[in-house]
C-alpha cells in the first residue's frame with residue numbers, strides 16, 4: 001500500500017515542475033514520517049476517525065474499500081477510496097514557491113508590497129470564486145502589490161478536511177494550484193519582471209505580521225458602484241497610492257466585487273484593461289487539469305495530434321481544438337434554479353453580453369413583479385434548461401454557420417445525470433454526420449481530478465472550435481472570457 005501511495009506522488013505533474021525539484025524527496029520523507037505516525041497512533045486514530053468523521057458524514061452507507069488504485073490507468077474500474085483526496089502534495093508545492101523568501105529584493109521579500117482580501121467569497125461554486133479572483137488578482141497587479149491567495153474553500157467552517165455537497169463527501173477546501181497555475185496562483189509572469197509574484201496566506205502572515213487592515217467599503221456608494229470597472233478604478237487608485245506595505249481587507253465586510261457585479265452587462269466595460277491584464281493573458285489551468293485533458297483528448301477527438309509533453313502539461317498558449325463543438329448543458333441544481341432566474345427577471349451573465357455575440361437574451365414580456373406567465377417561463381426554460389429536442393435543434397442550426405465548418409465531434413460539458421446525458425448522446429449520433437459524441441461522464445479521471453472535473457471541462461470548452469453555453473452560468477461565462485482571451489471569432493461563441 002505504501003508503494004502504491006508513493007507511486008501516486010511520483011506520477012504527480014507537480015513533482016516535475018522545474019521550481020519543485022525537491023518534491024519527490026519531500027514526498028518520500030513525508031510518507032516515511034506518516035507511516036511511523038500511522039503505526040503508532042492507528043488504534044487511537046481509528047476511534048477518533050469513527051466518531052469525528054465516519055459517523056457524522058454517514059460513511060457507513062458506503063462500503064469502505066482499500067486505497068490500492070495507483071497502478072491502474074483507468075481509475076473508474078476500481079473501487080474509490082472512502083474519502084476525498086486532501087491534495088497535500090499540492091499544498092506542499094505552494095509552500096515551496098520560490099517567492100516565499102523574505103530575503104528577495106523589492107518588489108518581493110520583506111520590503112515588498114502585499115494585498116490580501118480576507119473578505120473574498122467562499123462556500124459558492126468554483127466559478128463564482130474564479131470570477132472574483134480574476135478581479136482581485138488584477139487589482140493587486142494594478143496596484144503593484146503581490147496577490148495573496150487562499151485555497152478554494154467550499155466549507156471554511158469544516159473542522160477537518162472534508163465536507164458534504166448534497167449527500168456526497170467532498171474536500172472542504174482545495175488548494176488553488178490544484179485548479180489553476182499562472183500569475184494568479186503564484187506562477188511567474190512572462191513579460192513583466194517588475195510584477196511581484198502571488199504568495200499564499202501563510203507566507204503573507206509571516207512577511208506581514210501587522211498588516212494595515214482596511215474596511216471593504218471605503219469606496220463611495222453611488223452611481224456606478226455596482227459596475228466592476230467603476231469599483232476597480234477606485235480601488236486601484238487607493239491601493240496604489242497607499243504607502244503601507246501590507247494591506248488586508250477586513251474579512252467581516254462584504255466583498256468589494258460581489259457576485260452581482262459579474263451578472264451585469266456593465267461588466268464588459270472592464271474588457272479594455274482585462275484584455276491586457278497578465279492575469280487573463282497568462283491565465284493557465286493547473287497541471288492536474290491539463291493532464292486530465294491530455295489523457296482524455298483522444299476519446300473526444302480520436303484523430304488528435306495534440307500529444308502534449310511527457311509531464312502531462314499541454315502547449316501554452318493554448319491552441320483551438322479544430323473539429324470540436326463543445327456544449328455546456330447545466331442541469332442538477334438548475335432544474336430549480338432556472339425557475340428562480342425567471343422570477344428575478346435575470347439576464348445573461350456580464351461576459352456573455354458582448355454586443356457582437358449573436359445569441360442575446362431579452363427578458364420576455366410576462367415577467368413582472370415576481371410573477372411569470374407560463375409563456376414567459378417557457379422562454380426562460382428553452383434557454384436555461386433546454387430539453388433534448390431544443391438542444392438538437394440549436395446544434396443543427398449552429399452547424400449551418402461558417403464558423404462550424406469542419407465540426408466532427410461533440411463534447412457535452414454537463415452535470416446532468418448519466419442517463420439524461422447518454423440519451424442525448426444517442427440522439428445526436430442519430431442526427432448523423434458526427435464522428436463522436438462524448439460527455440463529461442465519459443472522462444477517465446483520477447481521484448484527485450474528479451473533484452475538479454468542472455475545470456477540466458472548462459479547458460476543453462475554452463479550446464473548442466465552437467462553443468454553446470448557458471448564458472446564466474458562471475462556468476459558461478468564465479469559459480467565454482477565456483475564449484475571448486484566445487481571440488476566437490465572436491460568432492464561434494454561442495448560447496442556448
Ligand SMILES: Nc1nc2c(ncn2[C@@H]2O[C@H](COP(=O)(O)OP(=O)(O)OP(=O)(O)O)[C@@H](O)[C@H]2O)c(=O)[nH]1
Pocket residue numbers: 124125126127128328329330332333413414415440453454455457472473474475476
Ligand atoms: N464536470 C462538470 N461539472 C459541472 C458542469 N456544470 C456544472 N457542474 C458542477 O455542478 C455543481 C454545481 O455548480 P456550482 O458549483 O453552482 O457551479 P458554478 O461553477 O459556480 O457555476 P454556475 O452555477 O453554472 O454559475 C458544481 O460541482 C459544478 O462543478 C460541467 O459542465 N462539467
Ligand SMILES: *[C@@H]1O[C@H](CO)[C@@H](O)[C@H](O)[C@H]1NC(C)=O
Pocket residue numbers: 098101102103104105
Ligand atoms: C532567498 O533569496 C536569496 C536572495 O535572492 C537567495 O540568496 C536565497 O538562496 C533564497 N533562499 C532560498 C531558500 O531559496
Ligand SMILES: *[C@@H]1O[C@H](CO)[C@@H](O)[C@H](O)[C@H]1NC(C)=O
Pocket residue numbers: 368369
Ligand atoms: C407591478 O407593480 C406596480 C406597483 O405595484 C404596478 O404599478 C404595475 O402595474 C405592476 N405591473 C404588472 C405587470 O403587474
